Amino acid sequence: MPSIEMKGIRKSYGSIKAADGLDLDVRNGEYLCLLGPTGAGKTTTLRVLAGLIKPDSGSIKFDGKDMAKVEPEDRRAVLLSQTYCLFPQLTVAENILFGPEINRETEEEKERTLSDMLDMVRLTTRADAFPRELSGGMQQRTALARALASGADTLLLDEPLRALDARLRISLRYELRSLAKALGITTVHVTHDQDEALVMADRIAVIREGKILQIGTPGEVFDYPNSPFIANFVGQSNFFVGKVAQKRESTRVSDGRFEVEARASDIEVGEEAVVGIKVGNTEIIKDQPGFFSGTVERILFEGRNLHVDIAVEDIGRFSAKVPSWRLGKIAMGDKVNVRWNWDKATVFQMPEKGLQEELKVE
Amino acid sequence: MTLISNAILSSFEIAAIVTLIDFLVGLPMAWILVRKQFRGKQLLDTMIDMPLAVPTAALGFSAAIFWAVTPASLNSPGLDLITSPMLLIILLHIVFSYPYMVRSLAAILEQIDTTYETAGQTLGASKFTAARTITLPLFRAGLVTGIILCFARSLSETGGTMIALATMANSQGFQTGPTIIGTWKPLLVSHPDLTAPLAFVSILLIIFALALLVVLKLSVMKVKLPKGKVWPKWERILSRGFVPRLKDGSATIFLVILVLIPSFFIFSYVATASPTSADWSGFWSSLAYSFVIAGVVTVIDIVLGVPLALYIARNRSTKFSATLDILVNVPLIVPTAALGYSLGVFWTGQNLIPTVDVLLIILAHVAFTYPLVVRNVAGAVEEIDPSYEETARTLGAKPIQAFRRVLYPMIKASILAGSIMAFTRSLGETGATQAVVASANTAPVYIVALISKQHAYYTAGLACIVLIVVSFLFMLSLRYVTHRTKGAN
Numbered sequence: 125m126p127s128i129e130m131k132g133i134r135k136s137y138g139s140i141k142a143a144d145g146l147d148l149d150v151r152n153g154e155y156l157c158l159l160g161p162t163g164a165g166k167t168t169t170l171r172v173l174a175g176l177i178k179p180d181s182g183s184i185k186f187d188g189k190d191m192a193k194v195e196p197e198d199r200r201a202v203l204l205s206q207t208y209c210l211f212p213q214l215t216v217a218e219n220i221l222f223g224p225e226i227n228r229e230t231e232e233e234k235e236r237t238l239s240d241m242l243d244m245v246r247l248t249t250r251a252d253a254f255p256r257e258l259s260g261g262m263q264q265r266t267a268l269a270r271a272l273a274s275g276a277d278t279l280l281l282d283e284p285l286r287a288l289d290a291r292l293r294i295s296l297r298y299e300l301r302s303l304a305k306a307l308g309i310t311t312v313h314v315t316h317d318q319d320e321a322l323v324m325a326d327r328i329a330v331i332r333e334g335k336i337l338q339i340g341t342p343g344e345v346f347d348y349p350n351s352p353f354i355a356n357f358v359g360q361s362n363f364f365v366g367k368v369a370q371k372r373e374s375t376r377v378s379d380g381r382f383e384v385e386a387r388a389s390d391i392e393v394g395e396e397a398v399v400g401i402k403v404g405n406t407e408i409i410k411d412q413p414g415f416f417s418g419t420v421e422r423i424l425f426e427g428r429n430l431h432v433d434i435a436v437e438d439i440g441r442f443s444a445k446v447p448s449w450r451l452g453k454i455a456m457g458d459k460v461n462v463r464w465n466w467d468k469a470t471v472f473q474m475p476e477k478g479l480q481e482e483l484k485v486e
Numbered sequence: 487m488t489l490i491s492n493a494i495l496s497s498f499e500i501a502a503i504v505t506l507i508d509f510l511v512g513l514p515m516a517w518i519l520v521r522k523q524f525r526g527k528q529l530l531d532t533m534i535d536m537p538l539a540v541p542t543a544a545l546g547f548s549a550a551i552f553w554a555v556t557p558a559s560l561n562s563p564g565l566d567l568i569t570s571p572m573l574l575i576i577l578l579h580i581v582f583s584y585p586y587m588v589r590s591l592a593a594i595l596e597q598i599d600t601t602y603e604t605a606g607q608t609l610g611a612s613k614f615t616a617a618r619t620i621t622l623p624l625f626r627a628g629l630v631t632g633i634i635l636c637f638a639r640s641l642s643e644t645g646g647t648m649i650a651l652a653t654m655a656n657s658q659g660f661q662t663g664p665t666i667i668g669t670w671k672p673l674l675v676s677h678p679d680l681t682a683p684l685a686f687v688s689i690l691l692i693i694f695a696l697a698l699l700v701v702l703k704l705s706v707m708k709v710k711l712p713k714g715k716v717w718p719k720w721e722r723i724l725s726r727g728f729v730p731r732l733k734d735g736s737a738t739i740f741l742v743i744l745v746l747i748p749s750f751f752i753f754s755y756v757a758t759a760s761p762t763s764a765d766w767s768g769f770w771s772s773l774a775y776s777f778v779i780a781g782v783v784t785v786i787d788i789v790l791g792v793p794l795a796l797y798i799a800r801n802r803s804t805k806f807s808a809t810l811d812i813l814v815n816v817p818l819i820v821p822t823a824a825l826g827y828s829l830g831v832f833w834t835g836q837n838l839i840p841t842v843d844v845l846l847i848i849l850a851h852v853a854f855t856y857p858l859v860v861r862n863v864a865g866a867v868e869e870i871d872p873s874y875e876e877t878a879r880t881l882g883a884k885p886i887q888a889f890r891r892v893l894y895p896m897i898k899a900s901i902l903a904g905s906i907m908a909f910t911r912s913l914g915e916t917g918a919t920q921a922v923v924a925s926a927n928t929a930p931v932y933i934v935a936l937i938s939k940q941h942a943y944y945t946a947g948l949a950c951i952v953l954i955v956v957s958f959l960f961m962l963s964l965r966y967v968t969h970r971t972k973g974a975n
Contacts, residue, residue, distance in 0.1 A: 196879040336848050
């Protein structure tokens with residue numbers, strides 16, 4: 125199973141830069157999720173890896189071997205598109221045997237591969253069915269079996285769960301990941317769904333405007349985002365803008381009226397800064413003091429939680445999640461205090477283009 | 487000179503009138519075919535394509551004896567109704583251009599989701615209003631294709647027109663552009679002074695046809711339909727009760743009376759006329775000759791056309807591909823007689839190839855049948871998501887393997903459809919054949935000669951029927967082959 129190294133990949137279509145100096149390392153046997161908003165360059169990255177797009181510049185190496193001149197069919201990296209692209213004129217078995225036929229395996233080998241693959245994806249009884257006769261989940265498993273049967277050691281998945289209904293999507297997350305991990309296959313999984321990425325990935329690479337912004341374990345990317353954009357894109361965040369007032373084991377940021385507390389940072393006292401705190405880590409309380417207070421303007425019942433929006437004068441809207449049992453104890457128009465544990469909040473430098481522009485999801 | 491300008495003018499007049507009529511009656515028929523469900527729909531669907539299988543030479547004879555006042559010696563059982571040659575030619579051209587219009591409109595209509603109209607109706611629009619303001623504007627592209635195909639077909643038809651004119655009692659020396667070429671070219675040997683006028687007619691036809699193509703392409707997409715205006719009361723009346731039924735009924739009656747009966751009237755003529763004996767060996771050899779040519783032409787079309795179609799369809803965004811696409815279609819709009827004449831001049835003038843008749847005819851036929859294959863295949867390839875091939879590549883298939891195992895099975899039907907069209911067009915072509923080689927001995931040219939020179943109507947009728955039957959058998963067997971391979975998958 126190869127490790128993958130992409131360096132300085134650039135690819136533009138006219139004025140649109142789909143990859144703008146993109147660097148990405150994927151480890152041997154790793155399950156990596158490439159997470160980003162629509163138009164961030166996720167699919168382009170995947171297609172460059174598959175060899176279907178030639179980058180304008182930059183290098184790709186599989187196990188240290190330069191891939192620039194290697195055709196897609198010789199990379200042993202299978203691309204699985206959103207729609208799976210099962211060949212409609214072939215049955216499940218024929219689809220799975222597509223790779224082995226091309227590789228000129230003997231009848232015996234083919235038979236063994238086929239029965240192994242059908243077993244693995246639990247489709248033995250549907251071997252003679254045509255793709256259109258299968259459910260979405262079965263199609264997905266067939267596509268996976270076809271990919272593995274071709275002898276590929278890298279899986280490139282382009283939103284593989286998107287076409288499925290919500291419940292199936294969630295159960296297939298575990299199945300897909302455990303299969304890839306069990307076989308030790310290097311996987312790059314593209315998605316715009318942060319929940320999917322958090323659950324499935326060994327590491328997440330967040331991509332935006334053709335660049336990788338941050339790469340790390342789901343915990344790192346979620347808890348220690350390196351930019352306000354990631355703080356908001358991977359799990360929603362609230363933001364407080366002010367100037368650094370004090371630097372010790374924690375950082376205090378003040379906008380002149382209110383002062384909030386967050387983790388330590390390198391930003392000098394007096395400089396403009398943004399404090400980001402995950403919605404789930406924001407607390408609203410009535411009987412104790414907070415950093416500031418606001419008025420409840422909206423309550424959404426989400427089943428397990430209540431999503432509460434609070435209007436804070438001069439600062440804007442803050443959101444919080446509170447357990448559902450508090451339904452009825454909190455009402456529209458209530459005055460509440462907002463606070464958080466400082467070791468959950470991150471301080472960022474003020475982005476050059478301003479906070480609004482930074483948070484924009486195209 | 488007036489002869490030439492009159493002929494060319496009538497050519498364009500006829501083509502315009504024919505196209506307009508085709509559109510007016512073709513639209514309801516396309517609607518019926520796509521949106522209605524009823525018993526016998528399959529039959530209707532097949533009936534519409536029937537005239538396409540009949541060589542135009544046979545159609546010309548058949549339609550003429552049905553409609554026109556014919557010489558007494560012919561003893562026709564037809565209507566003996568029409569004395570105006572122009573009207574006869576219009577009626578004839580409708581027969582073979584109508585299927586093109588219906589097919590083009592139906593193809594686009596099929597792709598327009600009915601949910602748009604349903605949405606319009608739930609928003610309070612009557613059926614007619616919804617169809618007029620929502621669906622109609624969406625299918626201009628199909629309209630352009632239909633108009634161009636009908637116009638080009640009518641403009642370039644030679645064989646059927648010549649036969650129809652020769653069959654009617656008094657054609658008053660009426661000529662269209664292509665028939666002038668068809669008549670003069672054989673005279674070229676004895677009257678070398680005809681070279682200049684012939685070239686002149688060809689050039690005029692080509693230039694006008696091309697200019698028209700450009701104007702049509704630009705104008706149809708720009709015409710503003712009054713979709714902002716709505717007349718709820720009147721349109722509601724048009725949506726209910728007898729009006730839609732009247733529309734559907736008249737569309738069907740039109741199909742039967744104006745298209746189907748004239749196409750096959752020849753059978754009743756041959757059944758009722760008194761037999762005359764004739765020498766058949768000439769016809770059989772010409773038929774064999776035609777088949778060989780059509781076969782070779784079709785093979786060349788496939789071998790050269792499929793790769794080009796792939797290129798055009800897969801590189802849509804590049805300027806070069808778009809230009810190629812337009813260039814390929816040029817021979818479709820240019821009248822085949824003019825095309826044949828200019829090709830003949832080109833190939834014989836260049837001395838690039840030995841000027842063997844067969845070779846010249848084949849080259850001429852390839853020129854106007856090639857676009858049929860390219861269009862069909864390119865259209866089908868464009869429908870297919872390129873990710874199928876890409877997935878195959880990442881699964882380890884070389885480009886050629888990806889084509890053969892993945893793409894080819896998906897576009898096989900369109901290659902066959904294109905080939906059938908190319909084959910039948912080549913088999914039935916008169917104008918280009920005559921224009922490129924005056925003394926060509928293909929079946930349609932042979933039939934034209936039978937009627938216009940020997941007045942051997944009965945023999946010509948029988949020959950037409952043989953031609954029809956053979957083309958039909960050929961199409962049926964091809965259809966059978968397509969269906970069987972589909973079943974096997």
